[in-house]
Amino acid sequence: MRFTPIYEALSIKAQKNSPPHIAFEELIESERIQKTAQMQIEPVRVVLLGSDKNSSAPLYSQRVQLAEMVITKNVETLHHATTQVASLPSQDANYTVASEGSTSWMSELPREQAHRLREANQRSEVLNQDWTSGTTWAEMAKDVLEKSGALKEQAPAASTNKVYVASTDANGQVRTRPSQAHVSVRDDGGNNNYKDYEATFASPEDEKRYLASIANKTETAGESAGSTTIASVDYDRFKGASTVADLPTFLRIQGPLEITGGLAVTNEHHIEVRRSDEGVLKELGKVDLTQGLYNIQVEGSTGTILARLVSKEGKIMGEGSFRLSQLAIAKGFNQGPKIKITPQPDFSGVTTSAYNPAVMDSAPANTRVTFVKGASEVLAKKDGLVAMDNVAKGSSTILRAAAPKHLQTASIIVSGQEFKAPLYPETMIAALQDIVSQQRATSFEGAPTIVWGKTSLDGKPVSGITVSVESDPSLQPVYFDQFMIPNPQLQATSENGIFAFVSVTPGFHSLLATRGDAIFGYQNVMVEEGSVALGDVEATMKFESVPMRVYDAFTGEGRAAQITMQSLSDELEVKDGLAMINLPQISRLGMMRVQPEGSDYVAARYIYNDKDAFVHLPLVHWSWLSAIKTYLKIDDAPSAGFIVGFVPDENFEVYLAGYDQFDARHIVYFDMQGRILQNRKGIAGGGFILYNVPEDTHEVVVVGERTQKIYSRVIPVDANSLSVLNFRE
Numbered sequence: 001m002r003f004t005p006i007y008e009a010l011s012i013k014a015q016k017n018s019p020p021h022i023a024f025e026e027l028i029e030s031e032r033i034q035k036t037a038q039m040q041i042e043p044v045r046v047v048l049l050g051s052d053k054n055s056s057a058p059l060y061s062q063r064v065q066l067a068e069m070v071i072t073k074n075v076e077t078l079h080h081a082t083t084q085v086a087s088l089p090s091q092d093a094n095y096t097v098a099s100e101g102s103t104s105w106m107s108e109l110p111r112e113q114a115h116r117l118r119e120a121n122q123r124s125e126v127l128n129q130d131w132t133s134g135t136t137w138a139e140m141a142k143d144v145l146e147k148s149g150a151l152k153e154q155a156p157a158a159s160t161n162k163v164y165v166a167s168t169d170a171n172g173q174v175r176t177r178p179s180q181a182h183v184s185v186r187d188d189g190g191n192n193n194y195k196d197y198e199a200t201f202a203s204p205e206d207e208k209r210y211l212a213s214i215a216n217k218t219e220t221a222g223e224s225a226g227s228t229t230i231a232s233v234d235y236d237r238f239k240g241a242s243t244v245a246d247l248p249t250f251l252r253i254q255g256p257l258e259i260t261g262g263l264a265v266t267n268e269h270h271i272e273v274r275r276s277d278e279g280v281l282k283e284l285g286k287v288d289l290t291q292g293l294y295n296i297q298v299e300g301s302t303g304t305i306l307a308r309l310v311s312k313e314g315k316i317m318g319e320g321s322f323r324l325s326q327l328a329i330a331k332g333f334n335q336g337p338k339i340k341i342t343p344q345p346d347f348s349g350v351t352t353s354a355y356n357p358a359v360m361d362s363a364p365a366n367t368r369v370t371f372v373k374g375a376s377e378v379l380a381k382k383d384g385l386v387a388m389d390n391v392a393k394g395s396s397t398i399l400r401a402a403a404p405k406h407l408q409t410a411s412i413i414v415s416g417q418e419f420k421a422p423l424y425p426e427t428m429i430a431a432l433q434d435i436v437s438q439q440r441a442t443s444f445e446g447a448p449t450i451v452w453g454k455t456s457l458d459g460k461p462v463s464g465i466t467v468s469v470e471s472d473p474s475l476q477p478v479y480f481d482q483f484m485i486p487n488p489q490l491q492a493t494s495e496n497g498i499f500a501f502v503s504v505t506p507g508f509h510s511l512l513a514t515r516g517d518a519i520f521g522y523q524n525v526m527v528e529e530g531s532v533a534l535g536d537v538e539a540t541m542k543f544e545s546v547p548m549r550v551y552d553a554f555t556g557e558g559r560a561a562q563i564t565m566q567s568l569s570d571e572l573e574v575k576d577g578l579a580m581i582n583l584p585q586i587s588r589l590g591m592m593r594v595q596p597e598g599s600d601y602v603a604a605r606y607i608y609n610d611k612d613a614f615v616h617l618p619l620v621h622w623s624w625l626s627a628i629k630t631y632l633k634i635d636d637a638p639s640a641g642f643i644v645g646f647v648p649d650e651n652f653e654v655y656l657a658g659y660d661q662f663d664a665r666h667i668v669y670f671d672m673q674g675r676i677l678q679n680r681k682g683i684a685g686g687g688f689i690l691y692n693v694p695e696d697t698h699e700v701v702v703v704g705e706r707t708q709k710i711y712s713r714v715i716p717v718d719a720n721s722l723s724v725l726n727f728r729e
Helices: 104-108 111-124 137-148 204-224 235-239 426-440 622-631
Strands: 180-186 194-199 250-259 269-277 280-284 286-288 293-299 304-311 316-323 332-335 339-343 347-353 368-371 376-379 385-388 396-402 408-414 419-423 449-457 466-469 498-501 507-515 518-527 531-534 537-539 543-552 561-565 572-574 578-584 589-596 604-609 615-619 640-647 652-656 667-670 686-694 696-704 710-717 722-726
Touching: 104 111, 250 304, 250 316, 269 286, 269 293, 280 293, 293 304, 304 339, 347 396, 347 408, 376 385, 396 419, 396 696, 408 419, 408 518, 449 466, 449 507, 449 518, 507 537, 518 531, 518 589, 543 561, 543 572, 561 615, 572 578, 589 615, 604 615, 604 710, 615 722, 622 686, 640 652, 640 696, 640 710, 652 686, 686 696, 710 722
Parallel strands: 250 332, 250 339, 347 419, 396 710, 408 531, 449 531, 449 537, 543 615, 604 722, 640 722
Antiparallel strands: 180 194, 250 293, 269 280, 269 304, 286 293, 304 316, 316 339, 347 385, 368 376, 368 396, 396 408, 449 498, 466 507, 507 518, 518 537, 543 578, 561 572, 561 589, 589 604, 640 686, 652 696, 667 686, 696 710
16 A cells, blocks of 8 residues: 655635535546556646536546454563562551662563663652652542542442452453353463353342443443444343343354355455344354454354355355254354355256256257246256356246157246256157056046156155145056056055156145155145146255244234144144244245134235245234225225235335236335335335235246345235235345
């Protein structure tokens, strides 16, 4: 960095009647900077405020972001003089440690300390003074404070011979333990090992004074952090503590960080590490790029640690995370797992031929794949790879893949989870229909409508699984033996786990797989004429406990409800608005029905992902929906449904994919209090209502104003029913 002085004065002229808000520009006409060691800058011209600012002189600016500067200083050990005093005289005697003018004891001090002491003595002759008589410094200070009125006379406090110590850790945060003050400091070796010290209190008054001192410190820190969007510490937790046991406990987590998938950090990017708890970003961590480490101090052990690669425009280029529930949490320092930052989740996967289902085999020639009902159409590469970019995390869509002489393949996919979409030749499906029609002595007319799938446990095929279609129990499954031949004698899957359904009614269907009386898994499929719907049913041994909240959408108050989920075998009763549920760690679209207690709220259908870190279920009043409909004079459509969506992250617009003819007057935007917005766009924290949505399986698409990301949700709509969607990333 080079500093070039400017010796010319800068003149600013303004009229007396100019407004109080005066903004001025310094127009500097610079010569083109040559690649030399000096910079030539011409004198600054006088700029008249209020004059025409049109000038040919260009304005140059450059944003320089400096790395954080940390200055540390080790504690210096003081070596005391070894001169011993044999015996002390009585209190009446005048006594000094050394005779006047004697400085021989200073030779025993380190050179630097002795030099500092000699300089101090030259300035004030402090060594030659008699400190045993006269007024002490403390008495003189007290006298000055009393005269100034800063110190008021108080009743003498009861004497005590106890000493109380309070401290903070290396990061400036107060550390506590229940019923005791807890301090964590680094060891002398400078390692990341932490020692614990405890301080007890002789009386409740001492504890209150300790808490008051903490509240003052955190209040000052809170004011200094008030300019940031999200404070890293909940200062109200400190100020509201009535006992030391109420103080928050902080956990320090450190672990390796890796950037993969072709991502890189440049001066146009930065890495952000935060804790996210139920979608709310909280404490901010630090990253050491030279050592490849992340470090974060968090309060509590719930939520997820996120590491994101962010561009200067605020776009998330890549992300990695882990749940705190996966750690064996201990107080103080915790070793965290490696976080791999991979490219931002999109719709991506591979298309293959059903004859050669190996991952590396190429797709049929001229394979085309569409996402979001044709919003994106991609020609598959030779290796079968296809993708749609700029899709928000948690999005879902119906993938449709087609190739010459093959039936179309339809599959419900979610962003961030790579898919595999096999295409089935027309001759293969025709042979399947012929075999099944002969076995069942029936015929299949019209275009094929097939469901094809496989049962697996953590990626391995499972035998002995019974599969049914919940929406049409009359459909009989076809199970394939080890030779891939439909075998009517099989009543469950064989060792390859493959099954199929023939002549399925087009529409949205739910598959249920069981083993005996136990539920093995589920899958939702979209069946269309002339297509094969992929219905792989997966199960896993990995489960995570996640919070579920049922609450009023506009007040946030918890509400009681009965909930039916595809992931749970029994109906769930939520009494106070909060429940903990165990979900299998499989990325797939799931559905649930929420029946609120009482008649104030509307029963509705919600969608979720089994890999969600939390499940939020906002409830809305029927009176609110009908009042808006009446106010805007929206006509009734008996065979249509309603969709209500909540978008917390950014301003947005919404539309129904593939329904260009949908009436724009039936799209209503509202703010976070549920009030109608008139500008035909949604705002962050608000949402939308879609009235008179035709009965069908739809894809609701939200486009973020700032990021231009696509948030999409697949949702089946029934007549006179309500569907509620959350578009939190």
